[in-house]
Amino acid sequence: MSGFRTLDDVAVAGLRVLVRVDLNVPIQDGEAADLIRIERVAPTILELSDKGARVILLAHLGRPKGERNPEMSLKPVARAVQKVVGRPVAFASDCVGDAAEKEAAKLGNGDILLLENTRFHAGEEKNDPKLAKEMAALGDLFVNDAFSCSHRAHVSTEGLSKHLEAVAGRCMQAELEALERALSNPERPAAALVGGAKVSTKLDVLDNLTGKVDMLIIGGAMANTFLLAMGKQIGKSLAEPDLVATAQRIMTTAKSNGCEIVLPVDAVVASALEADVETETVDIDSMPEDRMILDVGRRSIAEVIARLGECRTLMWNGPMGAFEVPPFDKATVEIARAAAELTKKGTLLSVAGGGDTGRALNHAGVTDGFSYVSTAGGAFLEWIEGKTLPGVAALQD
Structure with a gap:
């Protein structure tokens, strides 16, 4: 708009x-x-x-x-x-x-x-x-x-x-200007980081972003469904097996749009989502059958941070892991702090919002370090889904 x-x-x-x-x-x-x-x-x-x-x-x-x-x-x-x-x-x-x-x-x-x-x-x-x-x-x-x-x-x-x-x-003006700079007419290369639990809640988001950005970084439990779609084993991790075909379609669409999808290459796994539970970091191709993926690993964190260093624009929606339960907040915190540092240097426009995003960035202590952090939930998601918001359309010249 x-x-x-x-x-x-x-x-x-x-x-x-x-x-x-x-x-x-x-x-x-x-x-x-x-x-x-x-x-x-x-x-x-x-x-x-x-x-x-x-x-x-x-x-x-x-x-x-x-x-x-x-x-x-x-x-x-x-x-x-x-x-x-x-x-x-x-x-x-x-x-x-x-x-x-x-x-x-x-x-x-x-x-x-x-x-x-x-x-x-x-x-x-x-x-x-x-x-x-x-x-x-x-x-x-x-x-x-x-x-x-x-x-x-x-x-x-x-x-x-x-x-x-x-x-x-x-x-409202600040929100619209930030979203337009990050999504409607972004400075490239442009990336979107999308995390959270379920692919099903963000199908329209993922579909729209593959045609808007150069790089789509997927984290959280929704990445597990994409790993399944690639034939990877995910043990007891949360996923949506019935959406494997959908994940494959999104990957195909992204490729045709010239949008690279970035998935975890290693993961922090445990037997349960509990504080102080015993954890280990494993290669994504060596996932134990009796463990669940609860955060991305060190190599994945380093790769994402390096990719962001190449970008000029970042749209962030959702955490990279189960950040509410330490130590599964490591990836979210480190990547968020890296994005904030790049923003401070003036090399990255960073816009975030929707769902748990605000809480995750507050947890990382970087809310003020991003270019703009939206307090909107559903409206933010519908915008990045490419939908028309009635209250916003009413303001058009």
Whole structure:
């Protein structure tokens, strides 16, 4: 996608600006327990406030299934937003109707208001035109700053764009620009590292990437299915034997596209996925029948790091091994740190996101070392699958 509109394209002073943000944060003891998503959208909120907009925030929390649920109220999140932005944040007990209209009417230029959970209304997820019209009446401009929610055509992500001018907030803009640089028009050679447990959850990802990058590095348990497809023995390792033919097709497609698939040449194996279990590193052609592959080995780590040194762009999705259980985090940590070092040197653009990726990079201590790390899950995966995201399409010129 290209040609999306941003805050640079609009004057906002005095306008009531509806801003869709992702505030779906964990709540513990009545308080927001993680501020990362709030911190990501704070620049948009503050910029709009500084420019004299009347900022009205739209968000969801959890899955209330169209019913009012006090445990999923955004009221405690309003306090967290206020803490992060350092300015008063009012709260309305609904996102439409009298309660929302009353609080919105109180706003002066620069003021900030958070409306109650949009998913308390069944029409939100159904993209109900009536709800969209009612919600749009609260604003003069729509700013979508929630890439992570934009793979769904909901009222607060897509429906509002049918009634109001729609532009991208700064977080959305940063996400789209990073993804376009890494995938739509990458500097080459370009690589993608895809890990995780199952091929079945990333079929579309793998299919799309083979036509986008020069090198596809496959790790995690999904690599085991590809090893099976090559006739390798994998012992008791997790795999999907019924997808062997699919893995073979992906390898054939990759070859025809000029995309090299890089698989492990050695592996760290054990009898069980447990901390402090006895391990050994074996050649991939010497896999013991009674062991399982839980991480890639030293030679594989060295090869991947060397390959990344030849690349200019890296798209990372998923861990290389069972990183949650040491010592099976070694490959993920070492490769991630190498990618961060190359990024620091300015030789590699590194973009990561989806699923366990953020947690894996946090574990490696390199989240700030990558060019961009997305907090989106499903939306990130659908983007690299090549799908159109409704909330993003609504922002196109």
